[in-house]
Every structure is written in structure tokens, then in C-alpha cells.
Amino acid sequence: MKIFLHNDSVKLENGAELPGLEIAYHTYGEMNADKSNVVWICHALTANSDAEDWWEGLVGDGKLMDPSKYFIVCANILGSCYGSSGPMTNDPSTGEPYYSGFPDVTIRDMVNAHELLRVHLGVDKIWLGLGGSMGGYQILEWACSQNNLIENMVLLVTGAKESAWAIAVHEAQRLAIEADNTWRDHNKEAGRDGLIAARGIGMLTYRNYETYVAVQSDDEEKLDDFKAASYIKYQGNKLADRFNAYVYWLLTKSMDSHNLGRGRGGIEKALTGVTAPALVIGIESDILCPVEEQKKLAAALPNGSYIEIKSGYGHDGFLIESDAIHAAINAFLS
Template identity: 40%
Template sequence: MASLPRSDDSRFGLRRQVRLAGPIALSSGASLGPVDIAYETYGAMNADKSNVILICHALTGDQYVASDHPVTGKPGWWWRLVGQGKPVDPARHFIICSNVIGSCMGSSGPASVDPATGEPHAMRFPVLTIADMVRAQAALLDHLGVERLSAVIGGSMGGMQALTWPTLFPDRVESCVVIASTARHSAQNIAFHEVGRQAIMADPNWRGGDYYADGMVPSAGLAVARMAAHITYLSEEGLTKKFGRRLQDRSEKTFGFDADFQIESYLRYQGISFSNRFDANSYLYITRAMDYYDIAEDHGGSLARAFAATRARFCLVSFDTDWLYPTAESRAIVHALNAGGAQASFVELSSPFGHDAFLLECPELNRVVDGFLRGGRA
């Protein structure tokens, strides 16, 4: 196992990586190795290694949970929750956040080079699951000498990883915080992902995924995929309050197909900016991993059985305007945990911001997470 040098790739920024020999056995029956993992750490491990917290990121997230992003220059995606004096505090915790395999910020994925060919994997990269992402994280922890996690925390797809941890490694997790997430992907969520994937694959520049050599990337298709997905992260209340039917930089409609409305301009901006920092093939792979996610299916159809071996404490948080992973999804998890005798607490928070609420200003979320990590209940 060797650390890799930092990359000067201007598209995806500087990278802190480790190369693990592997191989990692995948859910599909394939294997992956060697495996590159890009990660960030904050704080210091204490003498008995009992203060380690793993943060898991969402679909389009990365390892820069509390660091400035090397491409966009923006603060880390969860700076409101992770940092000095915050619930996840480097003064108290040793915090690890890694880029999931399949992504494009330094971990092995379709954009990374296949050592066997010297060319990017592209669509020859193996199809992954959320469980495969967790197995790769476990391999990273082995490399770092971490046997047990004080807590694993994640929101959205990060919550899927967090919830999967105690099912795969029940003896390595003391507590688990799952925010705005679910135990399986619904038909509606799969449908939204399929729209995005088809937009990418319909882009003439996609070319079956082999677009790395000339830099002609399917940015238009990826932008449309992002626009469609971004709508699901918002709420009707939030959209109405922020945009309504207000026009964009004009006093009258154009009676054409330019971005007349502010919401149209906003979505176009989101799509374009996203295509400048993310890889289209990675989007295909990660959304497919989310679609395959169903913890009960992996345990004989019983969600309660999935947690039978763990003694971890659980904290579930949902938001009342989140229609992507509504509160009913979190309640189903809590019922399964209770059926299995696990310690589980749950709270639904009020927010006008829909699914994105877990990333935005929410003092109540900070209080819940801080109290739970200090040994209390939600």
C-alpha cells in the first residue's frame, strides 16, 4: 500500500490519495484492484483510537467536507456541521472523509487509468453498489490503522453508506447518524436517475463513454441530468419563495425559449457549473449504485434482520419538506431497528428547503447531531 503523489489535474484539482493493493470483492461478483482512494482527515487520533468519525458524502459530493474545494474554491460541503466548535469537531474527533469509488475526485472510477491498459477505464469500469463503496472505505480504514468507528455520519447517499456500515461491519461501528436518507431507492427515484442517464448518453459527445482522449465531454447531457436531479433536491415552498414566477433580468416575456424565468436561469447555471467539476461517466455509475440500493433485499427481504448483529446506536433525521426521501422512509428504518432491538432515536425537522436542508443552515440539526455524539438521544 503506497501513498500516491498529488495530481496537478486542473479539471479535478489536487488529490490526497492512497493506492490499496486490493482486490476488493464487489457485489456483482467482479473485483477491483488496485484501488485508489482520495481522502481528507481533520483532527488527530487519540491514544486508544476511540475518537474516529467517518463522514460519507452524497452523490455529487467529495472528500472536501470541511476544506475549500480545489476546483470551485467554495467552502467544504458540510462546513456548517464539521469544524472547530461544531458538532463534528477536529478538537475532539479524528474525522475522515473519502471520495467514493466510482467518483471522479481521485478515487478509482471510470475516469481513472486502468493499470492494465494505461487508458481510462471509461465504461469498462465494473458496476458498483453502495455496499462496494463501504467496502472500499473499510479498506482505507484498515490502511490507516482504524479498527472501530466512534460514529459514521452521512446525508442522502452518504446516509445510505452510513446505514450500510453496521450491516456489513457490525463490530466496527459504535454509532450511526443517517440524515435525509432511506433504506432503499424507490421506483420514483430510479425514474429520475434514468432520465439523467439517458440525457448523458444521448449527448453526441458521450460516444459510449470514450470521451477522455480529446476532451470533448458530454457536458450538455450532464448539465440536463443535473438540472433534472436538482429539482428533486428542492421543495415547492422553497422554489416559490426564492423564485416564484419572477422574470430573469427583464420586465416582459420574450415569447421565445430563452431563460425568461429566474428558475430557468438558476437551473441552467446549476447544470453548467456542475458539468465543469464532475465526470459524466461517474454520474452514470453512482446513480446506478443508488438504484441498486436495497438493504432489506440483501438480507432475505427483512430490514430488521440486516441490523441483527450490530450493537450500534442510531440517530435518524428527516425533513418535513423532503419529498425525495420523505419522513416515512426514515420511520421505516426506525421501526426495523426497534424490531431488532437496536437503540434508535428519530426526529423530523421543519425546513422550507426540501432535501437540500441537510446541507443548509439548520441549527436544530446541529443540536441533534451534537447531542447524539455526546451520548444523548435525538
């Protein structure tokens, strides 16, 4: 992991200012002489900049996104806790972590941070912008703000605006965090139990009824200690061990405000200006970002195409169904 330090102040979309930025990022491979082999991957809510780790089915030696062919960049998003400026980094004015003092950020702010890194790296064109879920929001926002920068896009389980359904899910998750009486304490463990509960809520939307029944049903006649309950607790604790409640609260807020049409005359007008070829991929069983959203997105993009992958893994399918996604992207790029 590398760190880019931007020492000038940065104004956020809501008018707040940060005195500077730290951006954590990974690169794989080398940029070629004409800078035509850049692949920029944007990550989702709780991931980090090491795309070779969390998207191992697509990124790495011998994979579709092979560092021997491409210069691959992935940056940790603004507001996260994996090296980039966020609630857990130090406020220069106090020398202590920001915690609740870190300002709200938007997807647009995250893209502006990516743009600073792009210039620092000397990237003139992005041959392929690739992102799933919240990562797709960033690729779309970037394409709207700089139409000629990204030459091809692959957008998985994503949309042009956060849905009322997803906002409601996020609010339920934030309510769980806020109900933890340690929430707002100034330490890294603040809101841990609330984060566990929030992750549990999220896990209900990342998969679906069929998956839980197929995998988490109990054979014996039990009165307690059900597999599904243990699974939810396990996933909640697993996230709480590596993430932070302040960050989760902040980043779900940033997703709620995702709206490509804000300040651009509406979504339809904003998407009309995005002329790069775009492959939109939906997962048949996704209940968080249903396929209807991806179909609308593909239809609204001037050079959009849509493919639907059959999978029982729901929203998480974009991280799991590597073979099918590999085939779809390969066909698109060919």
C-alpha cells in the same frame, strides 16, 4: 488530500475485478491513545472527501465535529472523480482512462473500499458514523456488514433501500445523458450537455415547489428568460464544470441497487442486527427521500430515534440547516 493505494485485486459484488484501488481521503485532527474519538463521514453523490469544505456548518474548528476533539475521516467513494478509482482513472491494461470500461459498483463495494482504508489507518472502532443521502446508505451498509464497528450513527435524509421514485428519477437523468450524442466518447467532456440536463432534473427533486416559487418567481410580465430557467441552467453548468457524465451515470446506478436486505434475508432482518444507537433525521419538505422513509428506518432499527427538521429547502436541507442539525446531533450524543 491523501491517497491510499491498495495494490491487490478487488472483487466487486457483481463478480468483476479491479486490479487495485486508489482511495482519496481527508483526515482532520488526531486519533487519541485509545482510538475512541473516530468520526467517519460518508459523502453523497457529487461531493468529495473534503468534508470541511462541503459540510462547513458541521465540520471544522469550533464546529460540532471539531478536529481538536475528534479524528475525522472522509473518503471519496469508489467510482467518483475526486481522486478515488473510477471512470476517469487509468486502466492499467491500457494506460488510458477507463471511461465506459469501468465496472458497475454498488454501495456495498464502496463500503468495502472504506474498510480497506479503515484497516490502513489503524481505526479499530468508529465512535460516530455520519452520512446524509447516499452517505447514509454507506453508513447503514457498513453497520449491517460489521455490527460492532460503528458505535453511534447519525443518518440524514436516507433509507434502507432505494425507492422506486428515486430509481425513476435516476433513470430519467441517465436518459438525458445518453441522449447527448457525445456520450460514450472517450474524453472527459463526453456527455457534458446530457450531464447539464441530468443535473437540472436532479435540482427539481433536491428542492420543491414552495422553494422555487418563493425564490425563483419573476415579478415583471416576461415572455422569456425566467429566473427559474436561468437557475436550472446555472446549476447544470456549475456541476458539469467540476464533475463528469460517466461518473454521474455510474453513481446513480449504484444508488439504484442500494438494498440492505440483499443477501441478508430482507431489510427487516438486516436492520434487526444493527444495534448501535442511531439518530435518523428527516427534512419536512424533502420530496426525494420523504420523511416516511426515515420514520420507517428509525422504527426498524432496534435503537433508532427520529427527529424531523422543519425546512423549506427539501433534500438539500441536510447541507443547509446546520444549526438545527447541530442541535439535534448534540442532543443525541449527549
